Amino acid sequence: MSTVALHGDLRLQKAVRSIIRTTGIHCIVETGTYQGDSTLWFCEVVDRVIGIEINPSFAEMAQEQVAGKGGRVLLGSSDIVLRDVVLPQLWSRRGILLFLDAHWRDVWPLRDELILLNEYRRNGSRFVVIVD
Numbered sequence: 001m002s003t004v005a006l007h008g009d010l011r012l013q014k015a016v017r018s019i020i021r022t023t024g025i026h027c028i029v030e031t032g033t034y035q036g037d038s039t040l041w042f043c044e045v046v047d048r049v050i051g052i053e054i055n056p057s058f059a060e061m062a063q064e065q066v067a068g069k070g071g072r073v074l075l076g077s078s079d080i081v082l083r084d085v086v087l088p089q090l091w092s093r094r095g096i097l098l099f100l101d102a103h104w105r106d107v108w109p110l111r112d113e114l115i116l117l118n119e120y121r122r123n124g125s126r127f128v129v130i131v132d
Contacts, residue, residue: 005037007132016097016099020045023097024094025046027090028097029086030042031051031078031098031102031109033051033052036061036062039062043071048070048071049070051066052081078113079102079109087117098129100114117129
């Protein structure tokens with residue numbers, strides 16, 4: 001297990017692992033993948049991981065880390081990729097954790113991500129959200 005995942009915060013890693021275990025999480029969507037350390041860690045604890053990263057260089061590094069390990073990294077702004085690609089594919093599934101950590105320079109999509117997730121929640125989707 002990676003000690004740099006989730007900012008190297010072992011208590012946060014333990015808490016996330018507990019949430020995954022007690023809620024039946026099998027898929028994690030991480031916004032703000034950066035270079036993929038947490039994405040790789042997520043691949044070690046669940047079967048399916050989708051990372052979203054706005055910076056092309058970081059997205060490429062992250063994809064290299066998770067290739068062949070159940071992970072995939074998508075390039076783009078997390079609010080748009082969530083809306084157009086990820087949530088339409090996953091909205092009816094159960095056992096999804098969204099780890100929201102996207103911010104890059106002047107781009108802070110958290111508000112738009114939460115508004116979007118609230119729309120899906122009102123339509124009956126169920127998921128766990130952690131904001132980092």
